[in-house]
Amino acid sequence: MKLRFTILITLVVLLFIADLMLGSLSISISDAFSETDGVAKQLVLNYRLPKAIVALLCGVALSLSGLIMQTLFRNPLAGPYVLGVSSGASLGVALFLLGAPLLGATFASDMGVALSAFFGASAVMFIVLAISVRLRDIMAVLILGMMLSSAAAAFVDVMQYFSSESALKGFVVWAMGSLGGVSYTQIGIMTIAIVVGIGITILYIKPLDAMLLGENYARTLGIKIQQTRIALFVATSLLAGTITAFCGPIAFIGIAVPHIARMTLRTSAHRPLVVGSMLIGAAIMLLCDIVAGVPGSDIVLPINTITSLVGIPVVIMVVIRSRRNKIM
Amino acid sequence: MELKLNNVTIGYKGGEALCSDINVSAKSGEAIALIGSNGAGKSTLLRSIASLVKLRSGLVTLDGEEIGKMAVEKRAQMISMVTTENIGIAYTTAKQIIALGRVPYSGWAGKLSVEDQNIVEQAMERTNTTAFANRTIDTLSDGQRQRVMLARALAQTTPLLLLDEPTAFLDPENREMIIRLLWELASEMNKIVIYSTHEVELAKRATTRCWEMKNRALSVDK
Numbered sequence: 001m002k003l004r005f006t007i008l009i010t011l012v013v014l015l016f017i018a019d020l021m022l023g024s025l026s027i028s029i030s031d032a033f034s035e036t037d038g039v040a041k042q043l044v045l046n047y048r049l050p051k052a053i054v055a056l057l058c059g060v061a062l063s064l065s066g067l068i069m070q071t072l073f074r075n076p077l078a079g080p081y082v083l084g085v086s087s088g089a090s091l092g093v094a095l096f097l098l099g100a101p102l103l104g105a106t107f108a109s110d111m112g113v114a115l116s117a118f119f120g121a122s123a124v125m126f127i128v129l130a131i132s133v134r135l136r137d138i139m140a141v142l143i144l145g146m147m148l149s150s151a152a153a154a155f156v157d158v159m160q161y162f163s164s165e166s167a168l169k170g171f172v173v174w175a176m177g178s179l180g181g182v183s184y185t186q187i188g189i190m191t192i193a194i195v196v197g198i199g200i201t202i203l204y205i206k207p208l209d210a211m212l213l214g215e216n217y218a219r220t221l222g223i224k225i226q227q228t229r230i231a232l233f234v235a236t237s238l239l240a241g242t243i244t245a246f247c248g249p250i251a252f253i254g255i256a257v258p259h260i261a262r263m264t265l266r267t268s269a270h271r272p273l274v275v276g277s278m279l280i281g282a283a284i285m286l287l288c289d290i291v292a293g294v295p296g297s298d299i300v301l302p303i304n305t306i307t308s309l310v311g312i313p314v315v316i317m318v319v320i321r322s323r324r325n326k327i328m
Numbered sequence: 329m330e331l332k333l334n335n336v337t338i339g340y341k342g343g344e345a346l347c348s349d350i351n352v353s354a355k356s357g358e359a360i361a362l363i364g365s366n367g368a369g370k371s372t373l374l375r376s377i378a379s380l381v382k383l384r385s386g387l388v389t390l391d392g393e394e395i396g397k398m399a400v401e402k403r404a405q406m407i408s409m410v411t412t413e414n415i416g417i418a419y420t421t422a423k424q425i426i427a428l429g430r431v432p433y434s435g436w437a438g439k440l441s442v443e444d445q446n447i448v449e450q451a452m453e454r455t456n457t458t459a460f461a462n463r464t465i466d467t468l469s470d471g472q473r474q475r476v477m478l479a480r481a482l483a484q485t486t487p488l489l490l491l492d493e494p495t496a497f498l499d500p501e502n503r504e505m506i507i508r509l510l511w512e513l514a515s516e517m518n519k520i521v522i523y524s525t526h527e528v529e530l531a532k533r534a535t536t537r538c539w540e541m542k543n544r545a546l547s548v549d550k
C-alpha cells in the first residue's frame with residue numbers, strides 16, 4: 001500500500017510539472033523560473049500555474065465527493081455529475097446570470113456566480129438525498145438524477161431563449177467547463193472550501209466504513225446516521241459545488257475516479273480510499289488538462305470532452321459488473 | 329442480564345399494529361427462537377428490540393434500563409444484530425467485515441488495538457471462519473457468508489444478540505449447524521440470543537424456548 005501511495009504522489013508531482021511545461025509552447029523549467037521576466041515566465045505564472053492548481057483541486061474535490069456519494073447512496077453509479085448536482089449548479093448560475101438581467105438587475109460578479117452554483121448544487125443534492133432514502137434501487141436513483149438534470153436543463157433553455165446576447169455568452173462560457181481563467185484570489189477561496197470539505201470527510205472515515213454495511217448495520221454499530229448524513233452532505237456540496245462554481249460542470253471524474261482507486265488499491269476501506277481517490281483524481285485531471293492542451297499545437301479542446309473519454313468507459317464497466325455480481 | 333418486554337405493541341408508522349401486549353423476558357445464557365408465519369412481525373419485533381424501529385407502546389428494558397433511551401454508542405455495546413441484508417462490498421475480505429464489529433469500541437479513525445484484533449480472531453475461531461478470513465466476501469457461499477455476519481456480531485461483544493432469519497437461503501446441513509452454534513454461543517458465552525426462523529422442529533430441539541407470533545399475539549412455548 002505504501003509503495004502505491006509513493007508512486008501516486010510522484011505521479012501527481014510529475015504531471016503537475018508536465019502540465020506547466022507542455023502546451024502550445026513548450027517551456028523548460030529553467031526558463032519558467034529564470035530571473036529575467038520573459039514571455040515564458042509570464043505564461044507559466046499567470047496562465048499555466050493557476051490552471052494546473054485548479055486542475056489539481058478539481059481532481060481532488062470531485063473524486064472525493066464521488067467517493068462519499070457512492071458510499072452514502074450505496075450506489076456505485078453515484079457522482080456529482082450523474083446525480084444532477086452539476087446541473088443544479090448550472091441552474092443556479094443560469095438563474096443568476098440570465099434570470100437577474102431579465103428582472104432588470106444588472107449585477108454579475110464572480111462571487112455571485114460561485115454562490116449561486118453552490119446553492120444550486122446543494123438544492124439538487126438535498127432532493128436526491130431525500131428521495132434516495134426511500135428508493136433503494138441503484139438504477140432508480142440514477143434515473144432520478146437524469147430526470148433532475150433534464151428538468152434543470154429545460155429550465156435553463158427557456159431562460160436562454162429570453163436572454164440578451166451578452167448575458168447568454170457569460171453563461172455558455174461557464175457551462176462549457178474550463179480550468180482556465182480562475183484568479184489566484186479565487187483559487188484561495190476554492191482551496192479553503194475544499195480543505196474544509198476534506199477535513200469533514202476525514203472526521204467521518206469510520207462512519208463511512210460502517211455505512212458500507214448499510215444503514216441498519218451502521219446504526220446497530222452506534223453510528224449517528226442523521227448527523228453523518230448531514231455532515232457528508234455539507235462536505236459533498238462544498239467539494240462538488242465549489243468546483244462547479246468556478247470551473248463549470250466537469251463530467252465523469254467524480255463517478256469514475258473512486259472506482260479506479262478501488263481497483264488500484266484493491267480495497268473498499270475509506271482510510272486508503274480517501275487518500276487514493278484524491279491522488280488519482282489529481283493525476284487524472286492534470287493528465288486531462290495536458291491532453292486538452294494538445295501539446296505542440298494551437299488547438300485547445302474543451303476539458304469535458306477529455307474527462308468524458310476517460311470516465312465513460314469506467315462507468316460502462318461498473319454497470320456491467322454491478323448487474324452481474326450485484327456488488328459495489 | 330435480563331431483557332424484558334412490558335406491554336409492548338409493535339408495528340410500522342401509519343400501518344396497523346402487528347402484535348400487541350407482548351410480555352416476555354429472557355436471561356443471559358438463553359437461546360430463543362422466534363417463530364411464526366411470514367408477516368407475523370418477527371423482523372419488526374427484532375428491529376423494535378434493537379430500537380431500529382420505534383415501539384408503538386410499551387417498554388423494552390435491558391437490566392432495567394430502557395433500550396430506546398440509551399445513547400447509540402452504548403446501545404451498540406449492548407446489542408448486536410444480524411439482518412437479512414445481503415452484504416456485497418468490493419475487494420473486502422471476510423476478516424475486514426468481521427473487524428467492523430469493533431466499530432463501537434475503536435477511536436474516531438477506526439484503528440483496531442491489539443485487544444480488538446484478538447477479539448476478532450476469537451470470533452472467527454468460534455464461528456469457524458478463520459479458514460477463509462482472507463477471501464473476499466463475494467467469493468463465499470451463502471453458508472460461509474452467514475457465519476461471517478455472525479462472527480461480525482460476536483466481535484461486537486454484546487450481551488444481547490439478535491438475528492433475523494439466520495437460516496434463510498441455507499441448505500439443511502448449514503441450517504442445523506447455525507442453530508446449534510447459536511445455542512452453544514448462548515450458554516458458553518452467557519449471552520441472550522434471539523433469532524427468528526422457520527425451522528420450527530429444529531428450533532424446538534436446540535433452544536431454551538420458542539416465542540411464537542400468531543394472530544397478533546406472542547405466546548411462549550416450552
